[in-house]
Amino acid sequence: MVDAVVSVFLDNLLKALSEESRILVEFRDQFEKLQSELLLMQGFLKDADRLKRKEQALHTIMVNLRELIFAAEDILADCQLQSRDNDPFSAGWYMCIYPKKLPFQYQTGKRLKEINKKILEIKKDIRPYFGVSILNQPVQNDLFPRWSSPVYDHTQVVGLEGKRYLIVMDDVWGEDVAWWQRILEGLPKGNGSTVIITSRNEKVVRKMGVKEDKIHWPKCLSRSDSWLLFRKIAFAASGGECTIPELENIGKEIVVKCKGLPLAIKVVDKTYNGTIYNCTIHDMVRDLVLKVAEDDAFYNEKGSSCRHLGIQNDLGPKHLIANQKLRALLSTNKTAEVNKISSSMAKKVHESRYLRVLDVSRSIFEASLSGLGRLSNLEVLLGFRPARSSQLEGCRIGELRNLTKLRTLGLQITRADEIGDNEVNALINLQELQYLSMSCFDSHGSDLITKVDKLFPPQQLHELCLKFYPGKMSPMWLNPISLPFLKFLSISSGDIAEMNERFWGDVNTVWKIEALMLESLSNLGVEWLMVQQVMPSLRVVNVSWCPELGSFPVDDFGFRGGVWKKEEHRS
Structure with missing residues (x-):
């Protein structure tokens, strides 16, 4: 988890630093220092996430690191927000007019220094768990009187020089032992040091160079003795006697799988005490x-x-x-x-100014959501219902202009006055938007069609879902010129009977759509061959309840539905 958090933060930080905004430039040194330290730690974080389940102290360290990363992410978000607000002004001019912003700079610098200081402390704290000199720090031999490491770096094995050591390679399975040869070459010889290897595969042990007289086989019990040992532990409550025939059969199967190893039998017995749960x-x-x-x-x-x-x-x-x-x-x-x-x-x-995802798609409000335009870090917004012109409170669709980081948007529009004449361009400049779902379920009034027809999505849109559109003709903006990068299109449950003339493009412009879904469009009367002609990149088409769609090459698709795949219909 921490490894993923760090990776996402580093990606965002790198992108932010490349923007060269004034606010970020002022703290560049601190951000770059943080970036450098996290990059050094990143290689150990996956192992730390695994080890923290066993080491409570390491678990606490990882929790603290995660909180620091989130705090740094919040600072980065604040700086980006300030940059968008203040970049039109030079630093000096801005300070003269808005001296009240000085505390922000002071507090931000202070918080970044504290985070960097704590990151350095965490780096020192996690070092003992890996048993090697990590993160570009000099080797401190006096800190490691014993060498026990779950993570191996063969360049650091020289730290054992002149020391007596015991290394246990437990439960080795893989027959490719090239890794062991590299370790062995770096290990100092003599001083009475010992290497113990445990494995369930004799071939592995021999490949690792263990001589015949050094191989020790565990003494195994006979099948009858194994069953006796199993009964004494598993059925201790009944004096070692199994009184349930079904359990006896299961117990004997377990004993066979233990292959006479006393320790394996005892371990199994501790979890199997004759009680059925x-x-x-x-x-x-x-x-x-x-x-x-x-x-x-x-x-x-x-x-x-x-x-x-x-x-x-x-x-x-x-x-x-x-x-x-x-x-x-x-x-x-x-x-x-x-x-x-x-x-x-x-x-x-x-x-909740750091909110990234807001999903209210299955919620009923006593009052409309207000102030969503202030959530400048929002990346996913689902179930958004714009406030009507008659509502004193609530969020208008025009506020979406401020959500410049939106990648996914789900709109629910039912009335024309939810889109003002000066708000029809609310979506066009959302440059990060990749997915748009627009639903007009339970819509009222024909004037809504005119408003939606003017609500142009941004050009870089990748996926579009249009649901319950009330117009007889598709929206004017649904064309390959307005949406040149669209890859996936879904139209469902509306009154559309024909496509706008612009939908069909021209000689030099065709759709780049690869997947198309048409569902519950009982009035749609277009020809499949025309669709195929303007969408040459189509790979899959899912059609259901579209009985008027002409010449679609799937039997009984009108009501039962059908799927067309390009590779299955090559001529």
Whole structure:
């Protein structure tokens, strides 16, 4: 988890530093120092994530590191926001007019220095867990009177020179032992040092260079003695006697698999004491997932200090006020259910300024969400319903202009006054937007068609889903010139009967769409051959309940549906 967090942060930091904005330039030294330290640590973080399950102290260190990365991410987001607001002014001119911004610079610099200092401390703290001189630090032999390392760097084996050591290579399986030859070459000889290798494969041991007289085989019990040992431990409560025939058969199968090894029999017996327990795998997996999620600050039942929060009916503003670390607010209920969100809650969502994901697609609001335009870090917004012109509170569609980091957007538009005449360009400049879903379910009034027809998406859109569109003709902007990079198109459950003339492009312009879905369009009367002609890159088409679609090459597709694949219909 920490490794993934660091990787994402480093990618964002590299991108931000390349922008050369004024605010970031002022803190470049601190950000680059942080970047350098994290790059050095990155190679050890995967192993640290694995080891933290066994080492409580290391677990605590990783939690602290994760929190520092999130704090640094918040600072980076604040700097980018300040840059967007202030870059039109020079530094001197800006300071003269807005001296109140000086505290931001002071506090930001101070916080970055503190984070870098703590990162250095963490780097020192994790060093003993790897047993090698890591992260470009000089070897401190006095810190390691014993050498025990789960992570191996053969260039550091020289640290054993002049020392007496015991190395245990436990449970070696792979027959490719080239790695062992590299270790062996670097190990100092003599001084009474010893290497112990354990394996279940004799061939592996011999390949590693162990001589015949040095191979020790464990003494194994006979099948009858193995069963006797098993009974004494597994059925201790009944004096070593198995009183249930079904369990006896199972026990004997287990004994055979233990192959006479006393230790294996004892280990199995400790978990098998003759008592039958009923459990559900689902419950076990759920408990494990909750435990891991809580450890990684992904989720907890109280909703405090977690990064992701599920929307529930009892969710109140206190959950948001007490949790400034929130990254995602999600609809997690079942498809047929909805959540009712109080007006007080709706007014507080915009205060979670570091929010990246907001999913309200299955929620009912007592009052419209307000202030979403302030969530400048938002990358995913699903289920957004713009406020109407008659509503005093709520978020208008025009506020989406400020969400320049949006990658995924789900819109639900039902009335014309949800889109003002000066708001029809609300989406066109969202340069990061890749996925757009627009639903007009339960729409009212024919004037909505005119407004949606003017609501142009950004050109770089990659995927588009259009649902319940009320017009008889497709929107004017649904054409290969306005959407030259569109790869996936889905149109479903609307009144569309024909495509706008622009949809068909011209001699020099065709669609780049690779996947197309047409669903529940009972009035759509276009010819498949024309669609295929303007979409030469099509690889797969899914059609259902489109009986008027002409000459589609799949039997009974009109009502039963069908899938066309290019590789299956090559002429």
